[in-house]
Amino acid sequence: MIPRRAEIARMHAELCSGISDPNRIAILYALSERPSNVTYLTTRLRLPQSTVSRHLRILRNSGLVRFERRGREVIYELSDERIIQALELLRDVLNERISTHSRLLEQISSPAKEAS
Amino acid sequence: MIPRRAEIARMHAELCSGISDPNRIAILYALSERPSNVTYLTTRLRLPQSTVSRHLRILRNSGLVRFERRGREVIYELSDERIIQALELLRDVLNERISTHSRLLEQISSPAKEAS
């Protein structure tokens, strides 16, 4: 019942692929602010309802979100805070690269006096 | 020159999609042990050379790895340790879920005496 090595690798990749789409990243960040139902996400992210629902199913299947029925609504929430932590780590890497990059571009277009 | 919000989201997703394939995850973990050339990765991961090369190009394009020509070889290495940290965070989430899950299954198949 305990998955073998290759199986874990597959599941690991599946978990990662859950966060590999811009809309899903947006959904995850929205859910990190507060648990929400589908309609809220739909209006907040300005996406068709079917699109949101489809992405939520993917996030469910890869175990990134939990959900709970509440009357006619379904409330979704992040299944684990570390998911956002992982996203933040990667975003930091990205932001640093961007700011380094734009600083370099600035230096090219308007080189300041060099420090000796 | 500084990318706008939506653009960053796209880049963020692109960075994430770099880690959303089992072979690429394997490559990243291998590189986290030590910088390597393509041939080494090919034999270590038992993948066709073209496959390794293709994945490395993807990893390059999303900025997850750096490379350097050394004679006829090309040495690849992780561009940032935080990439592995992010992978580890997600793997932890996965492992916990797996062990919880298999513990539950055990309890079903052979329920122990309940603690009062």
Next chain:
DNA sequence: ACAACGTATCCGGAAATGCGGATACGTACA
């Protein structure tokens, strides 16, 4: 200049993924 080696790219085809309107399902309340 040529052979050997390491790497990157090309190519054609299979499989997966995203989209969003239309539709089906489930729940609540009259």
Next chain:
DNA sequence: TGTACGTATCCGCATTTCCGGATACGTTGT
């Protein structure tokens, strides 16, 4: 039971992704 609302799934289509053998490119040493 019927109507409204919230959500999930269906469907056809376009796009992307992955694969790996074949081939091209670049470097080294003779």
